[in-house]
Amino acid sequence: MPNGAETRARIESYLLARIPFVTVRTVERSRALDMLGELARIKQLDILVHTLSQGLRDLRTRQPVTDDRSLLGALDLAGEWFQSRSNLTIVFTDVQHLSEDNDISRRFSDLATLAEEHGGSMVVITSDPVWTPLQRMGMAVSLDLPDMDEMRAEIESFLRPYSSDIPIEWGSAEYDQAASILAGVTKIEALNILATLVVKRSVTKDDLPGLSRAKDAIFNELAGLERVTLRDGDHRVGGLAGLRQWLDRKRPLLTMDLRDRGMRPPRGILLVGVPGCGKSLSAKAIAADWQLPLYRLDMASVFGHYVGQSEGRLRDALATADTVAPCVLWIDEIEKGLAGSGSDSTGITTRLVGQFLYWLQESRARVFVVATANDTRSLPPELLRSGRFDDMFFVDLPDQEERREIIGIYLGKYLRVPVAREVVDELVVLSEGFAGSDLQSAVAEIGYEAIRVGDDAVPVDYYYSAFRNVVPLLRSAPERVEEVRQLRDRAIPASGKARPSTDRTVGARRVVLG
Incomplete structure (x- = not known):
């Protein structure tokens, strides 16, 4: 452009x-x-x-x-x-x-x-x-919207006259990041956002996340995407250490200027694995940790009744995501929207797949995509080709150490009293085979009882019975869990822990390096 x-x-x-x-x-x-x-x-x-x-x-x-x-x-x-x-x-x-x-x-x-x-x-x-x-x-x-170089020049030009009157803590890196964040808005909109910093009589490094929130406020009425509201403290994820380490390394790159190397910003990840183990929660946690707005694209709602309507809806939604960037775009259960490419008589799915892949490959907007799927075998193979997503992670049932961390998170969230270590140890044993959602359900039941009788009055036996009453997916549908686990060798383990392959012909699974 x-x-x-x-x-x-x-x-x-x-x-x-x-x-x-x-x-x-x-x-x-x-x-x-x-x-x-x-x-x-x-x-x-x-x-x-x-x-x-x-x-x-x-x-x-x-x-x-x-x-x-x-x-x-x-x-x-x-x-x-x-x-x-x-x-x-x-x-x-x-x-x-x-x-x-x-x-x-x-x-x-x-x-x-x-x-x-x-x-x-x-x-x-x-x-x-x-x-x-x-x-x-x-x-x-x-005349397109200001690019990063023009936006940086406008930001510096606007703030320069105030440098003698108010403290401005921004250096070169902060000006670059501000330009990256404000790319996609008009010159007037950018200067209006900066004016809100000037009126508080200081411009600090801590103001940078506020630029994203201010930009998001401009576009929160745009059609095509659902804005997901995040509340502080509601999106902590237990386990998944490998995924979290990978994300920590990618975060700074999302707002860096990579043009001199001819590289694009991080594109996103595909999360596959056992249902209820934190794939959707991870999308919310990423947006919360990175202090970026989160938008949800429901692929199923894209389909329309008229010729060209589905393609138009998807095009508008992706264009909106480019406009509000930098942001996190969450596509939940992507296989429901893109499965069966070429099988429909009208060819709608094929065209949607092509349109989405083109955007995923060519768009240079700072949109970090977090797509989740319970079964990648129903996805078109071209979506899984290298260069589409940055990586694919497999989210498995939490092991003993991960269950302890997850249980601790929910006990701290739902209860107002500390829980004895030996009680937590027993809950970890009782929760063998639980998914993250099973752990949340069991601890929430304890929380409801604590509200009813008081935190100190909940007997220890109630803790144990709440966990014994949960029937995890591994017991109710073990064949489904094993079917999903057949995908483990095609993805990086989100836990960061390599598991021995059951197939001697398959090479060692990749492990995210810390």
């Missing part, structure tokens, strides 16, 4: 070449006008601009040239001036319905013809398409 400097150079060349009709596609009208105003001053160009609020005015002097503020009045004057003044450029900023064949579009077409005959130019700043016959009379250029 062209950055601001490239767009400015193209606009300059079009105006100097007297292209009769120029479209500037952008959502940043004020930024486009700033560029045109700079060109008017430096190149001494005769440029008038029309807005509905101020009418026609000279872009260099900002002085009004007529009392009539209407668009029709400006079009009439433009026709007269093109015939009487040479090398005149008129910029229009508030034009609606220019994408259709109507009276306004045809009047612009007539004016473009008149401008061509007299060496004039018209510029339309819009975010909408333009009627094809009109657009073919000139040239179009896109």
